Structure formats: structure tokens, C-alpha cells
Amino acid sequence: MNHSKKYSSDCGLNKVQKMVGGKWKLSLLWYISEETRRFGEIKRVFPDITQSMLTKQLRELESDGLLHRKIYKEVPPRVEYSLTKLGQRFVPILHSMSEWGESNLE
Amino acid sequence: MNHSKKYSSDCGLNKVQKMVGGKWKLSLLWYISEETRRFGEIKRVFPDITQSMLTKQLRELESDGLLHRKIYKEVPPRVEYSLTKLGQRFVPILHSMSEWGESNLE
């Protein structure tokens, strides 16, 4: 890795930032990491996020490979979100961030 | 911590997100964690960040307690940025994010 690339937008750090930088993404990952969650469940736990925004962020997390989205062919619809392997490998980082936040900030 | 607060904007995770969520902040922290850096040095290493944005982000990191800003009473001016204790405690998280990014993303 040359010097000009070390701090560029290609570096691991910036990729991570782009993937989980959204306003709600860390919390969503955390919540889904606890167990598989249905869309409506998530919506109820995060009442401040609008439905369209929730859909958008979940889909982005999915296309970034962090979440798996399982659609049941039922009516009314049923969609479950869970962490992928990649997402699971991110969970320890979530935990250290949370802990750092809780224990260091007022 | 009650359930309504667990995923609220008060939780550690969201505080962290607000503090380091800026487009350049993770990289800036990383660069400054390596050693104390002068403003102009940072500017040269991150040519894509405008000067006003750089100032803004560094000041935010300072007021969030992650960076220390040392002003030398000289002309031309000399300002050095370094990590605070709090910032230093964040460095391991930076490393794990970087590693996760490097090793898991194409």
C-alpha cells in the first residue's frame, strides 16, 4: 500500500465508513445481531425512522453483504432480516464501539 | 437501561456514530494517531478535503474530546494535533475496523 493510497477512499477504514455510516445502521445491525427480526418488528423498535428510510437502509446493508433478507411467500408479506457471516464478524466491533461510547462519554 | 432507550439516540453506539461519522474523521484520527501532526501536514496528505472542511472536522474532533490542539505563538502560525486519552482509547477500534475492512471487502 503506497502512501497516497493509505488514507484514500480505497482504504479499509473508508470502506467501513461508507458501509455503516448511515444514521441508523449501527443500531440496526446491533438490533438484528441479537436475533433474526421481521421488518415490522424493527419498525416498532425504531419509531423515529420512517418506513421508507428503514427500507432503504436495510437494503443498503443487504447489498453491502452485511444483512440477509429472507422473503416468505405469504400474505400478508413476511420478511426477515439476519446477519450474514460478514455481518457477524462486525459484531465485536459494534460491541467495542458501544462500550467505548458508554464508558467514556459523560 | 430500558427498552425504549436501548436503541435511542442516547445509546453509546449512536453517540459514537455522531462523533466519528463524518466523511473524513476516521482517517484523520488514524493519521494523527500515528504521531502528532501539523495542520499543513494533514492538508497535504488529504488533498481531497478542502481546507475549510478540514478545519471544521478537526475542530469537531477537538470539541468532542478526541483531539488535542496545541497552538504555538509563532508567525507563521503553527498548530499541532494529537490524540487525547479518549482518542487513544478509540485507536484499537480504528484498527479493528480497518482490519475488518481490508480483509473482508474484495
Next chain:
DNA sequence: GAACATACTATCAAAAATAATACTAATGTG
């Protein structure tokens, strides 16, 4: 056959983040 439930989608508006550009202050040097 009307209402219900769920997970959406589509538009448009508002707010927040970032960028572009130009300007400033102060002093040592030639």
C-alpha cells in the same frame, strides 16, 4: 365484496454535509 395486515414503492420537501472560492492576519526576509 369490504376491510385488514404487512412490507413495501414513489414523490417531493427539508435538512445536513460537503465543496469551491476567495479572503485574512502577522511577521520575517530580501
Next chain:
DNA sequence: CACATTAGTATTATTTTTGATAGTATGTTC
């Protein structure tokens, strides 16, 4: 006195992110 140097500020765009609101599809239940 003009000029270079450094770390800024100020102002105005532009872009990106987020929010508000309304509408859709469809099998099941009443």
C-alpha cells in the same frame, strides 16, 4: 515595501442524506 508562509474565516453553492406523505399488492377474514 512587497512577498511568502501558515492556519485559519467567511460566504455561497452543490450534493447527499433524511423526512413526510401517500399509494400499492394480495391473500385472508368477516
